[in-house]
Amino acid sequence: MINLNRRQFLLGSLAASISLALTKPAVAATPRVVVVGGGFAGATAAKYLKLWGANNVEVILVEPNASYISPILSNLVVTGQMSLSSLTFSYTQLLSYGITHEQDSVKTIDKTGKILYLESGKQLTYDRLILAPGMELEAITGLDNNLVPHAWKAGPQTTLLQEQLSAMNAGDTFVMTIPKAPYRCPPGPYERACVVADYLARNKPGSKVIVLDANANIIVEETTFSAQFANYGITYVPNSTVTSVDSTAKSVTVDQNGTPKTYMAKVLNVIPNQTAGQIILDSGLANDSSGKWAMVNPLSYESTAAANIHVIGDSQATSQPKAGHIANSEAKVCALAVLQLLAGGQPYSQPVTNSACYSPLSSTTATWLSGVYRYNATTQTMDLQVVKSAPTPSTQYFSEMRDWAGNLFADTFK
Ligand SMILES: Cc1cc2nc3c(=O)[nH]c(=O)nc-3n(C[C@H](O)[C@H](O)[C@H](O)COP(=O)(O)OP(=O)(O)OC[C@H]3O[C@@H](n4cnc5c(N)ncnc54)[C@H](O)[C@@H]3O)c2cc1C
Known part of the structure; x- marks a missing residue:
């Protein structure tokens, strides 16, 4: 907990200095960041861009739905123990941070012109683009x-x-x-x-x-x-x-x-079987060895295939798992890096991320698995530093699972 508070403090201090840098008169217009996809990755990125960048950054979230339905805990909906409505989060609270919601889908990206073409026919320009479209299921x-x-x-x-x-x-x-x-x-x-x-x-x-x-x-x-x-x-x-x-x-x-x-x-x-979101495939950003996922620089999540475009969440190809808790973690690293880059600086050089998956095993018991990843400057990858799992499933973990999920939902959508 001490480490987390220290990290939060450091992130807050870094964000404060970025806000100052962004307010320098040399910056002609408010830079615009467009976030595509309002899941655990995209919603968190949009929220923290505004929390840390305040009025010095314009944030637009492109997401076709008015609310998000969490896959996390959805196996308990399958068994009738939870309702889908209890896992549904409106974007209303998120937008109160000053984010604009474009209720639409991105159809194509002009990477050179920095223009998004939306399903509705509308166009959006961006200074930096964060793509968080989740994953696609293969036919x-x-x-x-x-x-x-x-x-x-x-x-x-x-x-x-x-x-x-x-x-x-x-x-x-x-x-x-x-x-x-x-x-x-x-x-x-x-x-x-x-x-x-x-x-x-x-x-x-x-x-x-x-x-x-x-x-x-x-x-x-x-x-x-x-x-x-x-x-x-x-x-x-x-x-x-x-x-x-x-x-x-x-x-x-x-x-x-x-x-x-x-x-x-x-x-x-x-x-x-799964791939990165369709927009990643269609935009030529799925450049890992399988051709299914997007390679990124883990310091900023900037695509290795296109400048000014960042990919977070399930679509990214790093050693980190495709999961909601770590998507939230990646989003904060990415949001901070984007603000630093917009301010003419460099991304923080030692990012640490965290993953946690709680699994219900019955209607009353659960297990969990957690990992901490740290950037390795030599290999330029996120290395798994610590991995821990529940010694034995228990009813206590089942109740902790609800608390953990509640915190993650609140940090992402509220
Ligand atoms: C049964 C189950 C249990 C799980 N349990 C856990 C757990 O315990 N812990 C954990 O960490 N993770 C868990 N996960 C995984 C977690 O749900 C996903 O990893 C997470 O949702 C990924 O977040 P994301 O933001 O990358 O993608 P998503 O949550 O899928 O969000 C992507 C968003 O992008 C939007 N979008 C897609 N394409 C476009 C486009 N072209 N234009 C505009 N918007 C677009 C979509 O509408 C969607 O809202 C679980 C998943 C399942 C299925």
């Missing part, structure tokens, strides 16, 4: 999300999966697939398998849960999730890559080390 042959939900972006998909689960009969089979890493929220799919199995054990006795994982093993908290899977009697099949889906028949075909195998389900939950 799968035969997959119709109106019949087979992914529920990996929260909203109607979450409700659909919840309705399908509640309509299951005792003894039915739930099949879910886990995408190849990297994907949004590493523990999330394993967490879902556990809370669904818990729900079925309590409400639909004799039902089965089958987990088909494209990865070779459980990629995080393996000991905890393996124990939970054994406890719930979940069938876990690694090295299972989805090749096609029959959405009407509710069947999925996977490749298991060269052998095709088809699984039938009453409820099928396919979570496809």
Whole structure:
């Protein structure tokens, strides 16, 4: 806590000196920063740009929705324990910091002219652009999300999966697939398998849960999730890559080390492989070795493919996970760096970020995983310095999970 307060103090002091630098008469017009996407990354960036830059920066948030629905805790909506409305955050409070909300989507970017073309036909110029569009789900042959939900972006998909689960009969089979890493929220799919199995054990006795994982093993908290899977009697099949889906028949075909195998389900939950947000792909910013994610300089999150464009949150390709808590952390580093750059300075040279994922494992117990990342000037990467996880799942962690999420939601949207 002492370290955090010291860091907050340092960030505050840096921000104060930037405000002063930005007010120098040499700065002709108020610089404009446009933030695209109002999720954990974008909303935080917009808020902290205004908190630290005050009237010396104009901040426009381009986001098509009037409110944000959090994927965090949404597995508890799937099991009926929480409502979607309790995870829905209006942008009203965020805008009170002096941010302008352009309720629209960015269609194309003119990187040279620094112009955004919006779906409505409107154009917006920028001095610096922060892209935070989250992730996109890859297409799968035969997959119709109106019949087979992914529920990996929260909203109607979450409700659909919840309705399908509640309509299951005792003894039915739930099949879910886990995408190849990297994907949004590493523990999330394993967490879902556990809370669904818990729900079925309590409400639909004799039902089965089958987990088909494209990865070779459980990629995080393996000991905890393996124990939970054994406890719930979940069938876990690694090295299972989805090749096609029959959405009407509710069947999925996977490749298991060269052998095709088809699984039938009453409820099928396919979570496809993922890429950076579509606007990142369309703008030629997905320049990592896979061609799916955006490489950035972790000091400022400036794209290595285009000047004056920063990428934060799920879309970025650093060693940091694709998760909401760390997206909030990246956004603060980025907001500060953007203000420093606009003031003619350089970004802070030793950024530290933090990740935390709480996973409910039943209706009353949870586990957690947390990591601290520090910039390594030699390799120019964010190195994992400390990683800790819950020793054993508990009801105390379940209650701490609600406090942690409440703090994150407030810091991002309020
Ligand atoms: C079941 C589940 C559990 C999770 N649990 C945790 C957890 O415990 N801890 C944790 O840290 N993370 C967790 N996550 C992950 C977390 O939700 C995501 O990593 C996080 O939402 C990413 O934030 P983001 O801002 O990058 O993207 P998003 O939250 O997806 O926001 C992107 C925004 O950009 C907008 N947008 C996209 N394209 C455009 C465009 N062209 N123009 C304008 N706007 C656009 C979208 O409308 C959207 O509002 C969980 C996820 C799931 C699914």
